[in-house]
Amino acid sequence: MARTAEEVAAELRGRIQRAELRAGDRLPTMTGLVEEHGVSRQTVREALNLLKREGLVEYRGGRSGTTVRERPVTRLVRSRGMERDHLGYYSGANVQHWRLVPGTRTTVTTEPVPGDIADLLGIEAGTPVIARKRLNGDPENELHRQLTDSWLHPAAVEALPVLAGDSGLGGIYDRIEEWAEQPIVWEEGVTAVTPSPAEAGALLLPSGVPLLRVIRTSTVKIDGRPLVVEANDIRMSAELFSVRYPITRRGAARWPVQPASADFYTN
Amino acid sequence: MARTAEEVAAELRGRIQRAELRAGDRLPTMTGLVEEHGVSRQTVREALNLLKREGLVEYRGGRSGTTVRERPVTRLVRSRGMERDHLGYYSGANVQHWRLVPGTRTTVTTEPVPGDIADLLGIEAGTPVIARKRLNGDPENELHRQLTDSWLHPAAVEALPVLAGDSGLGGIYDRIEEWAEQPIVWEEGVTAVTPSPAEAGALLLPSGVPLLRVIRTSTVKIDGRPLVVEANDIRMSAELFSVRYPITRRGAARWPVQPASADFYTN
DNA sequence: CAGTGGTCTAGACCACAAC
DNA sequence: TTGTGGTCTAGACCACTGA
Secondary structure, three states: OOHHHHHHHHHHHHHOOOOOOOOOEOOOOOOOOOOOOOOOOHHHHHHHHHHOOOOOEEOHHHOOOEEOOOOOOOOEEOOEEEOOOOOOOOEEEEOOOOOOOEEEEEEEEEOOOOOOHHHHOOOOOEEEEEEEEEOOOOOHHHHHOEEEEEEEOOHHHHHHHHHHHOOOOOHHHHHHHHHHOOOHHHHHEEEEEEEOOOHHOOOOOOOOOOEEEEEEEEEEEEEOEEEEOOOOOEEEEOOOOEEEEEEEOOOOOOOOOOOHHHHHHHO | OOHHHHHHHHHHHHHHHHOOOOOEOOOOHHHHHHHHOOOOOOHHHHHHHHHHHHHOOOOOOHHHOEEEEOOOOEEEEEEOOOOEHHHHHEEEOOOOOOHHOOEEEEEEEEEEOOOHHHHHHOOOOOOOOEEEEEEEEEOOOHHHHHEEEEEHHHHHHHHOOHHHOOOOOOOOHHHHHHHHOOOEEEEEEEEEOOHHHHHHHOOOOOOOOOOEEEEEEEEEEEEEEEEEEEEEEEEEEEEEEEEEOEEEEOOOOOOOOOOOOHHHHOO
């Protein structure tokens, strides 16, 4: 006989993990659980809350009760690399050109730059900066659910006014390389955060699922000094996605070095 | 006058964000909040719960009440790359040889391999596999707080029995390269999960902070086929860490390609 | 419109750290 | 010893959905 919310949750978690309850199945009703475990309604509610935060169950309202949530079996692996897509634009490997993806909304604004992005750009936090924000919450295709904020360095926009326009994202890297007369050096930093309510809503995340945050910087040398031209802040469900990178090796190898696995750009 | 738990939480969140309450400061007591907002104790408790899950406040028990939590201002950036450390072993760039880090506990066991690791190794889930698990929860140094599980492919252990021993992790990559007569190809996949209670305890994580999960595979070609010799599952606080990678470029560049930024291995 | 879960109130007992 | 938050009970009202 379970007495605490955690015990009730553990019991239900077990039933789900042992597949006695499968995706889409209804859980016992709250009143049922109250009688079954001899605890109060609040306690049962707390237990269900834990499971909801873990993304194990969901409640869509109304009479159909709480059901076991459909969970992705494996994560979609995104291999991170840059190449030209089929339209000739630079883009992340294996990502379609976003302008063609249904449900994409892009807004271009000028707003104070948040602290972490400011650090990357090497400017002061709060400086007004051009931001190109893209939301993709396409309910039909979870591959397309991501948020992307692109922050441009003011010096780059000054030198290259075309960046300020909504000229399509793909082209900006070519414009930058032409301007700098050198290839861009890209780097990505990956971390995770708990989503804000707005992010959770836009990406259709259940509460409790962390948000994977990938920040890509594009750097060129101007007058001999590195300039971070753009910081690109990408957020996606950590439950849905994993991002993949080849590891670089420093120092001489004793054997001839092979390229990264052949399928790196193809899945 | 706030009426719901979310509203009470939002009001307190605001005070913290506006720095009216700073790290270490005591929040009003629950009874104080009950009177201040005209809500019940349960509602206040729910509000404090939200803030705790966000990692904004903490309660250490006893009479000192709920306090504003000290939050890391910026994340520690870990540049991911492989090099030989000062002892001559392969290791992640800028990571000391772990055997020298105080508080490290390593256990070597044989146990059923979990599904996601099995997929990477290309073997069946549940197969008994040698696992080398390292826990580092050093309370003194947050740089050292991480969990590492190393799973070895059975075929590799069979061909190279030395891998089964507790021979120190650093050396295994050299042994593998000598065996395969080729350099290892490393790749890392990054995602995030909500920590299990055990992980949260070991890493001193407050509830609600996601766990960054980095899985590195070491691959060599044996008889012309790629073999994933080891899968290395590293977990660390997403609030404390960010991992950094250079981005590879596919296709011809119009300008001479520079190496990744100079400090890539040095911070 | 019946039954679901969501949320709040009110009151009680407990463990714990600091005084 | 005292005051803190942690947790449970019991009862009430609400919004929503699907039969």
